[in-house]
Amino acid sequence: MxxxxxxxxxxxxxxxxxxxxxxxxxxxxxxxxxxxxxxxxxxxxxxxxxxxxxxxxxxxxxxxxxxxxxxxxxxxxxxxxxxxxxxxxxxxxxxxxxxxxxxxxxxxxxxxxxxxxxAIAVLWASEPAIYGRFGYGAAAWGTAYEVDLHRVGPPAGPIRPGELGELTADDAVKELPPILDRLQQVRPGVSDRSELRWRKHLEDKPDNRGGRTALRIVVHRDETGSVDGYAIWRGKMVWNPTGPAYEVHVEELVAPEPTAYRVLWQHLLTMDLSATLGYGYGAVDEPLLQLVQTPTALDRRVSESLWIRITDVRRALQGRRYTVPIDVVLDVTDDLIESNTGRFRLTASGSSVSCERTDDPADLTLSITELGAIYLGGRPLAEFATTGRVTEHTPGTLTQTTAAFHWPLAPVSVEVF
Ligand SMILES: CC(C)(COP(=O)(O)OP(=O)(O)OC[C@H]1O[C@@H](n2cnc3c(N)ncnc32)[C@H](O)[C@@H]1OP(=O)(O)O)[C@@H](O)C(=O)NCCC(=O)NCCS
Missing domain, CATH: 3.40.630.30 (Gcn5-related N-acetyltransferase (GNAT))
Structure with a gap:
């Protein structure tokens, strides 16, 4: 484009x-x-x-x-x-x-x-105070872990011989893209990567390793031998007076299939000589929480990840799907993009979605910032009514619209771009 x-x-x-x-x-x-x-x-x-x-x-x-x-x-x-x-x-x-x-x-x-x-713009903010004034809304939270490996109790379960292996970066560029594509089908918030972008992502210049090992690319294979999950990580050798306390740094883990997901985390959380594991790209509903025996040992920290700015209300609202049928008139304000200001009727049922300008009275009033914040399905619209940022004119439409915009799996971004 x-x-x-x-x-x-x-x-x-x-x-x-x-x-x-x-x-x-x-x-x-x-x-x-x-x-x-x-x-x-x-x-x-x-x-x-x-x-x-x-x-x-x-x-x-x-x-x-x-x-x-x-x-x-x-x-x-x-x-x-x-x-x-x-x-x-x-x-x-x-x-x-x-x-x-x-x-x-x-x-x-x-x-x-x-x-x-x-119809939408997306970014990671260095500081949350910068982008709200331009109509960006914080639409996804990310979770960072600093795992105590001695306490966490890794996922249990068998690992078949041959199930795990390692790839070179050249092979990874060929084998990993379909896995990321599959994650895009499952969760909101995931960005695609062209082949060139994959090459950049896996580039591993020694000066950029921060004292850690070269990249390790470990893959999981299903019964047919196809790769169905991967983790990209580095290690760091640390010796304390009491013995080895190596660090495992997971840079990316993508495994939409449950077995691949469990086995990869089991592998990483049981690395010999290691005491801690760092990971920066968990979802707020990351399944790992269900798989470890002591979730508090994950030492989770939640912060904003993706900020969404809707640049074209009609096209943006038509571009996504809704969890339950909806028919609502939204009165939107946008100080920066005049064409976004006004009333829009959003109707959706299954894959049939329409969003058109209307003169009908508004059911809800909100600004472009709230619309951006709920766009990925990770934040409830009703949250903003509690601070007066959304006004309900027609009783019941706040609950209906909150349910329609919400999505079963929380958005996640697996990379800072
Ligand atoms: C953040 C940055 C891009 C702002 O650029 P700038 O040209 O100074 O911004 P503007 O003059 O257009 O400021 C617009 C408004 O945003 C506010 N603002 C700008 N940067 C801000 C910040 N870091 N925190 C809070 N408010 C900020 C300004 O105070 C101003 O508010 P006002 O309109 O009420 O007076 C610039 O300071 C910078 O490059 N910082 C370091 C790099 C960085 O953080 N980049 C962002 C990467 S995501």
Whole structure:
């Protein structure tokens, strides 16, 4: 997908005189430099990252020839309740410290959200305070674990000979994509990966290992020998005065089949010499909770993962499925995207979904932020009524709409993009 960004000066000249425009193909290094400066870490030159660069979907703020800010919209899909849809994956957001609080981010965000062709945008936020003002709602929580392996009591059950094996990165690029695709079918919140993106994901430069081992890619095979689950992890050797206390760092575990899921976790939670296991991408309803004997030993920490911004209410609400039939008029406010403001009738039953503008009276009033927060099915709409962020005009519609938007499995994102 290509967006025709046109290079124009920012609309409000009283704020500043910087220009916001699309990047050009030769500007990868300049974009990398401004993001490095903003994030206070060196984003190293990287061939794969350069090949993945989408200049026409990268906005830059330029002040007197100097790049002062940037934001990227990656072309990827995202699983949403009952479907997989294009979603602008927003990343690389940064403004030089010398140019903060002059409205640079506001200009970049406003233009990006008005111009992306996808009906939704999605991002991970470095700080939760940044994106709510632009209409993003926190739509998924992630769970990080710091597991005490001596206490946890790993999943029990047999492991067949030959069930587990390891893959090289080259083989993994061929064998793992269907497993991630299957997870996209099961849970909302999962982003697809092109072959190039898989290669980048599995790239394993020694300088980036943080004192840990090379990547280990362990796979589970079903009775026919097909891979049906995988874990990507690293180890770290640690010796205490009392003996070995190695660390297991799980970078990704995807196993939509129950046996593969159990066996992979059993394998990782019983690694010899090890005392702790870290994992950053659990869902709030992660099945592992059911499988270990002492869930408190997982030492879980919950925080926001995906933020959703609906850029086109009609297309976004038509793009997902609903758990129970619904017929409701939503009165939506959106300060940034005028076409999202107004009343929409949402009707859905099974795979038949329609969302159209209407003059009928509203059943519920809410802003684009709440709509984004409930879009992935992980947060109840009724939660926002308790703080006055949703108003019910027709009794019963809050409960009905909450039930319709909710999805049986919580959204999960297995990578920070
Ligand atoms: C966060 C960042 C992009 C903000 O850019 P900026 O150009 O200073 O933002 P703006 O001037 O457009 O600010 C718009 C509003 O957001 C607020 N805001 C900006 N950054 C904020 C932050 N980190 N926390 C809370 N509020 C913030 C501003 O105070 C301003 O509020 P106001 O309109 O009420 O005055 C920039 O400070 C930065 O690059 N930080 C480090 C890198 C980073 O965290 N990037 C985000 C990666 S997800």
């Amino acid at each position: 290509v967006i025709g960004y046109v290079g124009v000066a920012c609309e409000d000249a009283s704020v500043s005189d910087f220009e916001v425009r699309a990047a050009e193909a030769g500007e990868f290094d300049a974009v990398r430099a401004v993001f490095s400066a903003a994030m206070m870490f060196e984003v190293e030159p990287n061939d794969l990252a350069q090949q993945l660069f989408e200049p026409e979907r990268t906005l830059v703020a330029v002040d007197g020839g100097e790049f002062i800010g940037t934001t990227l919209a990656l072309t990827r899909t995202l699983s949403v309740p009952g479907a997989v849809v294009p979603a602008a994956h927003v990343t690389g957001v940064g403004v030089r410290a010398t140019h903060r609080r002059r409205g640079v981010l506001s200009q970049l965000m406003g233009r990006q959200l008005r111009e992306v062709p996808e």
